Amino acid sequence: MKRLKVSNNVIRRLPRYLRKLDELSAQGVSRVSSSELGKQLGLTPSQIRQDFSCFGEFGQQGYGYHVPTLRSQVAAILGMDRNYRAVLIGVGNIGHALIDNFCFSDWGFQLTAAFDVKPEVVGTVFNKVPVLSVEELPQYLDEHETDIAVLAVPKDAAIPVTRLLTVHGVEAIWNFTNVELTEPNSSVIVENVHFSDSLLSLSYFVSERQDEKAARAAREARREH
Amino acid sequence: MKRLKVSNNVIRRLPRYLRKLDELSAQGVSRVSSSELGKQLGLTPSQIRQDFSCFGEFGQQGYGYHVPTLRSQVAAILGMDRNYRAVLIGVGNIGHALIDNFCFSDWGFQLTAAFDVKPEVVGTVFNKVPVLSVEELPQYLDEHETDIAVLAVPKDAAIPVTRLLTVHGVEAIWNFTNVELTEPNSSVIVENVHFSDSLLSLSYFVSERQDEKAARAAREARREH
DNA sequence: TTCATTTTGTTTATTTTATCACATTCTGTT
DNA sequence: AACAGAATGTGATAAAATAAACAAAATGAA
16 A cells, blocks of 8 residues: 555544445445535545545546445555554543543454542443553563554643553553653654634634624624615 | 634644643642643743734733632633533444443533434433434424534445434534534534544654654664675 | 843744646446 | 437546744843
8 A cells, every 4th residue: 555645634544534435335335426525525536636645546447446345445545454552541530531431442442451549430331442550560561562542631641641651662652641641752652632612613713603693683783884 | 811813733632731730630739830731741931922822812821820719720721611512423332432431521512412323222321311303303393492513424424424423513623433524615614523534643753753764773773794 | 220131022034735637547338 | 220319438627735944022131
């Protein structure tokens, strides 16, 4: 698979393609063109073709794309067939919700263990995932190859835990804390899920629309005057 | 406040600015320059100045930006002072976690009520938020002005609930379901929190790095040979 | 007060991203 | 088998985003 430097925007669109392809599969659709895909995703056909062309040639002229084939190609590009191993740090509300509800295996991940400080959760098992003490975390990481860590600890613990993780060979962090982890000289890959950022963007768009409405109303009023 | 068409990228950076400004405030820093801000956020000073200039002039030459002032300006741009009202639909694991852990008021939102179908949660109160039956949702929306709905229902309910919400005047949805809500002829504002998209992006970056490592190792081996 | 230094806001240049356009190639029907 | 229609992959073009450059203005020390 070719993989020259691919832009971030392209990468962010890939999971959406995957989701749409799964949806089409579920509907029994086995063939799709870039223009149909574009219509359903709000993108131009051209952009879709160019996105895929970063990784190879997956379509066929005069026909389009075979949905299952394209789906598996996109999955491979995203690394879903690599069976990455993950641990979860912090079995609070969000951590617990992730263990119970987020189907890691659907996305090619294996959640092998969870860690927490609270004695009342340590030793329990949720959804087949054992909860261990954070005391055991360093040893666990040394003994079990772990690709990513899901960080769902309280704010104050975020930085020290991150340091611990990176020291013990974890090279990627899926960050659910509201803390900016990106340290200057660190090479760890961080993917943030900042709820507040998302909500504030929404807040902006709502405000924008309300202001537009108000402006329209003001113009109307002036006209009547 | 000036507000010509501002690009999406700019808007997505605003919440990060806010977060960093809060952090600086907490550290007792009251003054910051675009270059310092840029260093801490991994952005160029130029970009930061240009971003702010979309909305007005908040800095002072030779001095930089007054942290509390800039903070409140950014907050105002994002609409945090508009006291938007929100309802939550779906008190499952993720919905529950949001009620308990996500501090809506910190971001200028007021979570007024939650709705669910399950008889065992209807009638309960979590964190001062009453859980009502979805049966009551239409009437509630008609009687209580509601700006945004937090959608945390199971997959199958996503589309019908969205329709219900928009019919009753909700104009924005914060979507935690894994379903693509963006319908062609709908004018509702949707902000998605797709965990899986985020994880798959991370998966891509990890794969990319592993491939690079493997390629380097292969080159090394060939050199020794 | 004066003046070197700092730092902004904005204009201009550069780079990146998205779209267009089309030659090429496959499909499927007659 | 032949051919009209469809749809890809890609090189060229347009648009958008980022970075650089700089004039204007405020700071703060001598």
